[in-house]
Amino acid sequence: MREMPVIDLPTVVRELAESGKRVKVLWQEPDSLAFFARGREYRSEFHVNASDEFTYMIKGTMNLHFRDENGKEGILVSPEGSTNFMPGNVPHSPRFPPDAFALILERGRREGEVDRFQWFCPGCDSLLHEERAVVDDYRKDFVSRTYSNFFENEKHCTCKKCGNVMAMP
Numbered sequence: 001m002r003e004m005p006v007i008d009l010p011t012v013v014r015e016l017a018e019s020g021k022r023v024k025v026l027w028q029e030p031d032s033l034a035f036f037a038r039g040r041e042y043r044s045e046f047h048v049n050a051s052d053e054f055t056y057m058i059k060g061t062m063n064l065h066f067r068d069e070n071g072k073e074g075i076l077v078s079p080e081g082s083t084n085f086m087p088g089n090v091p092h093s094p095r096f097p098p099d100a101f102a103l104i105l106e107r108g109r110r111e112g113e114v115d116r117f118q119w120f121c122p123g124c125d126s127l128l129h130e131e132r133a134v135v136d137d138y139r140k141d142f143v144s145r146t147y148s149n150f151f152e153n154e155k156h157c158t159c160k161k162c163g164n165v166m167a168m169p
């Protein structure tokens with residue numbers, strides 16, 4: 001029989017707060033991927049992936065920035081105790097503080113799927129840089145990896161259109 005975990009969320013909140021980690025994967029199956037996330041005060045990129053995404057704000061408020069089909073930025077405000085739905089392939093940037101916690105449900109990535117992480121110029125809103133990753137295991141914390149790749153290379157952070165340099169938040 002397969003494992004059927006029952007997870008005590010207050011314990012996960014304590015674990016994350018004490019360890020300083022941002023993500024704890026609760027389970028990871030082809031059709032169901034659940035993780036618990038603490039906010040990242042520096043979150044600035046837009047994540048694009050094919051999976052629908054369901055979020056439940058356990059503590060604190062999330063400002064869920066997104067870009068519509070014309071690239072125009074909008075913000076969904078999801079307060080504590082609310083849940084929200086983000087369809088697949090919508091560029092989204094979940095912004096919430098490190099003392100806020102969210103439960104997020106997606107699905108595992110299909111064969112050949114590539115996640116994209118995009119930064120836009122704070123000056124003129126042009127695409128600055130895109131990181132790509134095959135997200136085969138959520139425990140590897142690809143979000144943290146892509147931030148290092150982006151901010152450690154000044155070329156990536158410099159706008160080719162207006163010359164603005166995006167600073168590490």
Ligand SMILES: [Fe+2]
Binds near residue numbers: 123126161162164
């Ligand atoms: Fe620019």
